Amino acid sequence: NAGVTQTPKFQVLKTGQSMTLQCAQDMNHNSMYWYRQDPGMGLRLIYYSASEGTTDKGEVPNGYNVSRLNKREFSLRLESAAPSQTSVYFCASRGTLSYEQYFGPGTRLTVT
């Protein structure tokens, strides 16, 4: 099992460009999450999905959209990237009967 996978690993964007970060999990988990990690700020929840077909805002949703394409995949879209969105983005998933969140390897995004 690959667990949680994320693509791409690295990305550089210019201000105003758009892109989608992909996340997939092969553990049959219902819940999926997107976090951003910034120095001195820890991990902050952007969006989450409790189950296929549902999504909800987290702590810092502005400037982002998400799609829960199916049970396996949860994508994060930046419609018009800003330098403030320079960060490391982590996807995570959790099974219904489990308390543990499993994290992907992260995507390092730089917006210039």
Place this chain on the structure above:
Amino acid sequence: AQRVTQPEKLLSVFKGAPVELKCNYSYSGSPELFWYVQYSRQRLQLLLRHISRESIKGFTADLNKGETSFHLKKPFAQEEDSAMYYCASGDTGTASKLTFGTGTRLQVTL
């Protein structure tokens, strides 16, 4: 809203010395508390959950509801303990969202 505070950004200890990573939380109900760890070039992973009350890699964490604390402790630090440690508080809803602290980098030196 839940809040998790980790007052130290960096904790540097010598190998063999005791370690205590501090965590305080604010939550009006019964909290779900966790410690997650991120070793260099590895994914963030669960280290401890307060309900399990077990010792993982020699680490323990006790929930003190009176002081709203969940400090992580280890009696004798090892070099391989060097990592970033995050305390997290979870709700008990369907999605079980986590609120993370800002993290403490533990540096164990010889």
